Amino acid sequence: MARRTAWGAYAHITSVVRQRITDGTYAPGSQLPAEVALCAEFDVARNTVRRALSALQAEGLVRLRPGVGRFVHDPTTEPATLTRPRYLNIAADLRRQIENGDYTRGDLLPSEAQIRERYGVSRYTARCALIALQDAGLVTCVHGKGRYVRQDVPR
The missing domain is CATH 1.10.10.10 (Winged helix-like DNA-binding domain superfamily/Winged helix DNA-binding domain)
Known part of the structure; x- marks a missing residue:
């Protein structure tokens, strides 16, 4: 039987990662942990982590660099309001x-x-x-x- 992820788990992950960005655990410009690492940390499927990271991207907190990874938005190098x-x-x-x-x-x-x-x-x-x-x-x-x-x- 397939493992089921708790309803709303992506919202919890979004909140935790947002808090880490806000409190400086993940500094502006730094690379976020890989999807696989976040899956292991929160014990969820990859799609759940991707949904959480997509929400953070939509908020302008995270930038995706294709083929490289996701990075915390650095407002000193790129104003969020211009790209959001x-x-x-x-x-x-x-x-x-x-x-x-x-x-x-x-x-x-x-x-x-x-x-x-x-x-x-x-x-x-x-x-x-x-x-x-x-x-x-x-x-x-x-x-x-x-x-x-x-x-x-x-x-």
């Missing part, structure tokens, strides 16, 4: 508002339509921004109601 997709800039703006207390625990975030209007983007771009916040663990989705700031977000 628009939805990540929107997600970063909303994240700052959450961290600054503009949106507190349990608050309803703007809808996709409101984000479209506010930032002048497509519905798909607005949706991707909200999904990025969900993937980061800051927001929870209540189907039919909207997206809310999670109650258990550490401050």
Whole structure:
């Protein structure tokens, strides 16, 4: 019987690696451990690790160098805002508002339509921004109601 990975394991791995980047364990410009090493550390399948690393790439924290590996983004050599997709800039703006207390625990975030209007983007771009916040663990989705700031977000 095939081994099953716990639901949401990629989100945990994403959070751990993000924390290591933030606290300097993985310095800017340094190469991340290989996928195989991360698989062994977290006892998960390679696709789970790849999903976590893809989320970090989408956030602009990690850069892929094909044939070489993944590296921690170094803002001194390449500004993230110039290379990031628009939805990540929107997600970063909303994240700052959450961290600054503009949106507190349990608050309803703007809808996709409101984000479209506010930032002048497509519905798909607005949706991707909200999904990025969900993937980061800051927001929870209540189907039919909207997206809310999670109650258990550490401050």
